[in-house]
Amino acid sequence: GAGVSQSPRYKVTKRGQDVALRCDPISGHVSLYWYRQALGQGPEFLTYFNYEAQQDKSGLPNDRFSAERPEGSISTLTIQRTEQRDSAMYRCASSPGESGEQYFGPGTRLTVT
């Protein structure tokens, strides 16, 4: 079956612009996670959804970052007024439950110029 998909795969934006990153999880997966991954590092937790409820957003760096999953399926991570330090790989993962293995998407490589 289809895995986790993310779009766009690459995004170049100018400083100050808003960006929206999309994650389409595996069908039926209850849990959805957003991570940010710097070069040479493991993924860093940003936020977590259980169905449509955002259970934890403690990893979001500041209030320019927000995420939603309104119908418990597709999720959008939005970064407002982007800054160069926001440049990174943003990965989403889904899981059939809270404790199981996570299935990662291909990521969106965001570059802020």
Place this chain on the structure above:
Amino acid sequence: ILNVEQSPQSLHVQEGDSTNFTCSFPSSNFYALHWYRWETAKSPEALFVMTLNGDEKKKGRISATLNTKEGYSYLYIKGSQPEDSATYLCAFMDDYKLSFGAGTTVTVRA
């Protein structure tokens, strides 16, 4: 942020040799320990989810052990092959949240 450490950061192995490396994690509030295999330009792929102290899991030539009391897990690769070249990430699960280590990058030389 939980401190998950992996060592060594990188290692080079001759084809056919076996190798192992370590993940250390907090020993309190343990829920699960995940291992992922990650090839650059691809997505991390789950290898094991380990939950019980003393757990040993195996997938082909790769196996892992878990010691939750002392807070470490070993990943073993037996008879390394070039296709084993990747970064191996461990992640400590505290309730539902994964905290990843920086990974051990394995390069297998033919």
